[in-house]
Every structure is written in structure tokens, then in C-alpha cells.
Amino acid sequence: MHAEPVYNGSPYPPPAPPAPTSVPAGAAQPHMVGQAAVPQVRIDYRAAQEIKRIVLEQLLKEKKNNPSLTGEAEEQRGRALINEQVAIWSDATGRGGAYSPVEEGELAGLVFDMCFRAGRLQRYLDDDLVEDIWIEGPHRVFLKYSDDAEPVQVGPVADSEEELEELVRDLIRASGQSGRTFSTFSPEVELRLKDGSRVQALGPQVTGEFTHVTIRRHRIQHADLATMVRLGALDEQMADFLRACVRARRNIMFAGEQSSGKTSLLRATLREIPASERFGTLETTFELWAHKNGYHQHVVPMEARASNGERVDGRAAGEITLLDLMKSAKRMSLTRVVVGEVRGPEITAMMQAMTSDRPGNMCTIHASEPEAIFDRIAELYLLAQSNFTPDLAYRQIANGLHFVVFLSVDDSGPVKRRFVSHIWEIKSVGPDGRPTYNEIYRPASEWDQRAVPYAQLSQRNLQKLERAGLRTDFLAQPGAWTHEVHA
Structure with a gap:
């Protein structure tokens, strides 16, 4: 508790203060x-x-x-x-x-x-154990702690709806992102606080009565793969595998449902890119922090920008999308492109980078289960442009994507668990027109979803990973989950 x-x-x-000797009747305990x-x-x-x-x-x-x-x-x-x-x-x-x-x-x-700073919210942002903050109107505030499965209700952070809306505007001002607004005419805002927390606010014009605010904390901002092993997100064998994938310049997609640890694992994997290598990060809101991790020397960070609410020639004025940034990245002499999360038309540019540019690119994507990933990519292709087809998406997946790392969440116990449950090697398009894959790692059992070795790599990828330092017999060894899963 x-x-x-x-x-x-x-x-x-x-x-x-002097140590209290007693608590008067009726006083706060x-x-x-x-x-x-x-x-x-x-x-x-x-x-x-x-x-x-x-x-x-x-x-x-x-x-x-x-x-x-x-x-x-x-x-x-x-x-x-x-x-x-x-x-x-x-x-x-x-x-x-x-x-x-x-x-x-x-x-x-x-x-x-x-x-x-963040007003009455700051006390919770200063608590390293707080993982999520849910504000459901001025009088309902819940904290999601990293070591608890159930949220905890706490006191209000505002005394009225008007004060709560003012708090959102205070957060915008404190974040330094003055181009963003929160008002009757702009009742939705996404922003990043200075500590890296991600804020999503919806006004009563959207929710019907009260402002709702979700703050997602990033407690693991500067972890490497060794740290993720200690936290139980993967085992040493898989960490060695990801290290070799980065050195061998394989294209990797990290997938999973919301809050499954995709960004944390991608952030840790980036530490395997050589410190002197010049690469770019493209994000809706900065969460990878490769340009501030004290290790990489030539990162080009790019952050999308929301519109100011006006439209000029049918386009939102002032808006810079991830697709815009993907086009800019091609002119920046980058050895790799890393997208924090693909969730819209930028998927087409991401897959084009994987098929036509130098390999070694990485990204994350939301998917409820591994089998949904290919259709999720195809769905985003259709949203990007009406004349795109699932067949085009499937061909680009097979031609450009080398590995999918899927993270799962187990919240059935008192502590939420996040861990790698699948690693797929993407192969060619199959007879049904969909990509085929090798299930390199799969869940150990129905009751233990943590990934263990299952199938051998193709000769093409195996040779590349061996040249990058991976042991030839690595998949012949059993999985070695030596740490409790609590990342």
C-alpha cells in the first residue's frame, strides 16, 4: 500500500520540525x-x-x-x-x-x-515509484505505482474544473512548449514535461463533463541492455542477440500493447549503437533521449509539432508530422533512422527506409499480439494513401524488416510484469501473399510467457550475426531467465 x-x-x-509527541484529536494523521x-x-x-x-x-x-x-x-x-x-x-x-x-x-x-513546475502534481512526479497518473476531473486522481497492480486514489490536484484546465495550461508553460494550447477551441493536447513524462489531456468538449489527463512516467530513461536484464525484461541470451543485431545492422521493430515496455527496450538497445555513429531519432514527443544519454555524440533529435489550430490551404498551420521528419532525415547524412513509435502515415516512409536505405533502422509499433503485427502495418498503409494495398505492405515487410521483438504484459498478479515473449525473423512472402517468419523465440509455456529459444535462424542472418560476434551455438542453449520479471 x-x-x-x-x-x-x-x-x-x-x-x-521538532518530532511530534502526539497527534491532537481531529488532526490529520x-x-x-x-x-x-x-x-x-x-x-x-x-x-x-x-x-x-x-x-x-x-x-x-x-x-x-x-x-x-x-x-x-x-x-x-x-x-x-x-x-x-x-x-x-x-x-x-x-x-x-x-x-x-x-x-x-x-x-x-x-x-x-x-x-x-507542475503545481500540486509535482509531489507525484517527484516520486520515483509512480508510473502513471490518471486525473479524471478535479476530484478523482489515481496513481499507478510500479510495484502495485491496482491504482491508488489520492487527493485532488485542483478544486474545480476551471482550476484543472488552468493546471494543464501551467504544464504547457512549464514544459517550454509554448506553441501548444489547451482551450475550448483546442481541447486536446499532447506534451512532454521536462522530466520526460508524457502528458495527454482531453478537455470537457471531448469527454463530456470534466478534463481528463493521463501522465505516463518514464522511470527507466538511461538503461542499457544489462539493466533491462536485471529488471527481468529479457535474459542475457536475448540481450546478446539484440547486441549482435545492432552491430550487424539489422532492421528491428519492437511491438506490443500499450505500456508493455517497448520504448524502454528500444532506448536500451540504442546504447549498442557506437558512440561516434551519426543517427537520427524521430518522435511525436521525445522519449528516447539518445541525444541526452551522455554516450552518443552525433544524434540528430527530431520532434513532431502540433498545429496551432489554424488551417492554411487545407493543412494544419505550423504542424510538423513524423512523415515530414522522415523526409528531412534523408537529407541529414544519417547512418540509421529510429522512430519512437509509428502510428500513422509515417509507416510508409519507415518501411521505405528499411528497404531502400542503409539497414540498421529501428522503431516501435502498437499491436495486441504478434499475429496482429502484419495486419497492423497494412492498416496503417491504407490510412496513409488510398491507392496503397495490403499486398504492398506485406512485400515491404518481407523485403525490409529483419526482426520483430514482441513484448507482453502479465498483470494477473500483484505486480505488473513486462517481458519479451516472442522474437520473429521475417522471411519472404508466402503463397498466401503474407510474410512468413521463423519463430526464433516463443513463450516457454502456456503459464510462463517469457521467451525461450525455439527455431534456428536462416543462414543469411546467422552469418551476419556471427560476424557481429554472436556465438554460433547460441540458440542451442536453453533460455536463462535468472531475474524476477518486474520491469
């Missing part, structure tokens, strides 16, 4: 951290909203006279203004001196987060 965390986002280090009780601190959220308004108005005035007041300088000035306004508020309430430094520090910390 997870208790709702005490708010601890203050940018000012308050003095340590303390949370337990280890063996020590941490007292709850009540916060006046209406006061926080008013102080936020005053501080932002003052900052706006000062920035007009001093355009260089940005970044850290703006935050430092904001801290000073917040301190000042909290002191004024404390005196004005008629309880001057009655608020403790801890209470004033907590209020100041909340206002700082409302001005520069």
Missing part, C-alpha cells in the same frame, strides 16, 4: 517514512492560487523591462517574490507569527511549483 505523500516541493530548506512519523502540513490552496497570480503578474511586468529575465534568473526572482508574498499573506490573515516556518515553506514550495 502507498500512502499519499506529504508535499515536500519547497525550494527553501525549512528548519527541521502523520504519514510513516521508515520508522519516523512525518507530520502532515495543511496548505491553503486558495492562498497559493492568489500568490501565484500576483507573482506571475509581477514577473511579466519585470520581463518587459528586462528581457534577459529568463531561465534560472527568472526562477530566482520568482522565489524572492514568492517569499515576499507568503510573508504578506501570513500577516494579512490575522495569524501573523502563528504560521510555522515549515508551513510557510510548504506554501512557498507549492506556489513555486505552480509557477515553474
